[in-house]
Amino acid sequence: MGTNPNPKLVAILGAGAWGTALGNLAQTNGHQVRIWSRQGSQTLASVIEGADIILSAISMKGVSSVAEQVKSLPVSPKSIFVTATKGLDPQTTCLPSQVWQITFPDSPVVVLSGPNLSKEIQKSLPAATAVASSIPSAAEFVQVVFSSHLFRVYTNPDPLGVELGGTLKNVIAIAAGVCDGLQLGTNAKAALVTRGLTEMVRIGVQWGAKMETFYGLSGLGDLLATCNSALSRNYQVGYQLGSGKTLTEILANLEGTAEGINTTQVLVQRAKQQYISMPITEQVYRVLQGEITPEQALSELMLRDMKPEYH
Numbered sequence: 001m002g003t004n005p006n007p008k009l010v011a012i013l014g015a016g017a018w019g020t021a022l023g024n025l026a027q028t029n030g031h032q033v034r035i036w037s038r039q040g041s042q043t044l045a046s047v048i049e050g051a052d053i054i055l056s057a058i059s060m061k062g063v064s065s066v067a068e069q070v071k072s073l074p075v076s077p078k079s080i081f082v083t084a085t086k087g088l089d090p091q092t093t094c095l096p097s098q099v100w101q102i103t104f105p106d107s108p109v110v111v112l113s114g115p116n117l118s119k120e121i122q123k124s125l126p127a128a129t130a131v132a133s134s135i136p137s138a139a140e141f142v143q144v145v146f147s148s149h150l151f152r153v154y155t156n157p158d159p160l161g162v163e164l165g166g167t168l169k170n171v172i173a174i175a176a177g178v179c180d181g182l183q184l185g186t187n188a189k190a191a192l193v194t195r196g197l198t199e200m201v202r203i204g205v206q207w208g209a210k211m212e213t214f215y216g217l218s219g220l221g222d223l224l225a226t227c228n229s230a231l232s233r234n235y236q237v238g239y240q241l242g243s244g245k246t247l248t249e250i251l252a253n254l255e256g257t258a259e260g261i262n263t264t265q266v267l268v269q270r271a272k273q274q275y276i277s278m279p280i281t282e283q284v285y286r287v288l289q290g291e292i293t294p295e296q297a298l299s300e301l302m303l304r305d306m307k308p309e310y311h
């Protein structure tokens with residue numbers, strides 16, 4: 001741990017791959033870090049007590065229940081909530097930051113998202129990320145706590161866009177994995193990822209995010225990282241589907257959380273309700289459901305009606 005003249009108290013909720021990596025980053029910067037896991041011996045109350053930052057790296061399925069547990073406890077008025085989860089709540093379609101903000105309407109909430117494969121960060125490889133909040137000073141506070149020569153943290157004024165980028169790219173990462181599993185080549189992958197970004201922008205802007213955010217670290221940046229790395233669980237799910245495995249077989253051996261599976265379901269519902277065209281997401285959904293094979297999904301995408309690239 002380095003010496004820090006102004007150490008902060010950082011409470012991390014979730015001792016999974018990402019929570020642990022983020023805890024290490026803060027600790028290396030000389031901050032005091034406490035990590036809570038539902039399986040650990042420390043109580044949630046003792047971990048969050050007096051925290052400057054309460055950072056959630058809980059997978060989406062646990063966010064609402066953990067937020068409710070925190071709500072039942074005394075929370076320091078100085079605490080800033082940070083969410084690093086990349087998913088959508090299946091019941092409400094809320095983003096993780098919305099769950100935290102609804103639960104703590106008077107507290108600042110900051111989204112942290114970017115191309116951040118945790119295994120690389122744990123190996124001390126350099127990376128960059130974005131922090132975004134409706135309260136800029138809260139994002140700046142989090143920027144200072146996590147920034148280092150190995151982790152470059154940018155502030156961003158569009159929390160919705162930053163969070164949606166990290167969430168939506170997981171669906172495209174599954175598709176990119178399928179593409180590689182089918183050995184369709186570099187041209188196909190480039191086309192898929194580019195059109196995937198178009199889909200992310202289309203639904204994201206309709207959702208209220210700024211278009212330019214999707215071309216930054218939390219959008220294109222994270223898309224490039226996860227669509228091109230076997231370290232991505234979402235990519236792995238797609239790759240194995242493309243190689244002929246069933247989702248059940250894949251999930252039986254998958255290390256950690258692949259949020260894109262649940263996100264795809266929520267997104268397909270939302271896109272249908274709002275008449276938004278999301279052809280790649282729809283095909284990913286059908287493959288995940290076992291309705292069609294990856295090869296059938298490919299031909300569905302290639303044989304769609306002809307259209308201009310932009311409209």
Ligand SMILES: NC(=O)C1=CN([C@@H]2O[C@H](COP(=O)(O)OP(=O)(O)OC[C@H]3O[C@@H](n4cnc5c(N)ncnc54)[C@H](OP(=O)(O)O)[C@@H]3O)[C@@H](O)[C@H]2O)C=CC1
Pocket residue numbers: 013014015016017018019037038039057058059060061062063065066084085086087116117118119255256257259
């Ligand atoms: N790994 C990565 O590279 C990155 C991950 N993310 C995002 O961070 C989130 C977490 O990912 P990751 O750490 O990899 O996933 P893991 O599966 O490694 O960890 C998930 C964590 O969430 C906890 N959790 C799940 N449900 C509950 C619940 N109901 N109550 C309490 N705790 C719960 C798990 O606890 P338990 O162990 O007890 O099950 C575990 O600590 C995901 O949304 C992911 O998209 C974002 C950037 C990078």
Ligand SMILES: O=C(CO)COP(=O)(O)O
Pocket residue numbers: 086114115116117118170173222225226231232233234235257258259
């Ligand atoms: O979001 C991530 C990297 O930025 C991690 O991706 P996976 O959840 O697919 O492993």
